[in-house]
Amino acid sequence: MKKPLLIGIAGGSASGKTTFCGKLEKFLSNYTIKTLHMDDYFKPEKNRPYVESPINGKMYTDDNHPNSVNLLQFKKDLFHSLKDNYNIVIIEGLLTLWDKEIYSRLDLKLYIDCLSDERIVRRLRRNMSWGLNFDEISNVYLDMVRYRHDEFVEPTKWKADIILNGSSPSENSLLAIIGLVENKMKIFYGGKNA
Secondary structure, X not given: OOOOEEEEEEEOOOOOHHHHHHHHHHHOOOOOEEEEEHHHHEOOHHHOOEEEOOOOOOEEEOOOOHHHEOHHXXXXXXXXXXXXXXXXXXXXXXXXXXXXXXXXXXXXXXXEEOOHHHHHHHHHHHHHHXXXXXXXXXXXXXXXXXXXXXXXXXXHHHHOOEEEEOOOOOHHHHHHHHHHHHHHHHHHHOOOOO
């Protein structure tokens, strides 16, 4: 049994990582795929860092810090998946390209790039649909999230093999990635039935 192709998808909050991941899964459905979403590995809120905003000193639960994610369990599940009979394993999340141990195992590294003003609008729409109000969402973004993005997420863009346009995703970019994955499967793994 050959190891599965491991694809990592990173990008800022509300950049389109999960959406792109879903499209990739759909187009590659002739393969056996396992997908791990880093958001599923948030620690309980009481175990996440509680930190002071560098802007105004207000205290926040820091959901965009590596210590907020149970990376140990994520890696355990990831490495277990790499031993299972999958053709492709996809991981997506803010820190996909940040953690050295995860990064070193990736066969294809993608970064979904999207300007911060668009990401905040998307985040507002998404989080308001969850019942949060405008002030709650915008305050935490302006006071904390954007700084963690600059610290932990944005620098990983330059570690990606390919940077994709999250503001205006095109079918051509999706098809290019699918073609690349198909070629990797044929060259390195002997095709989908390997």
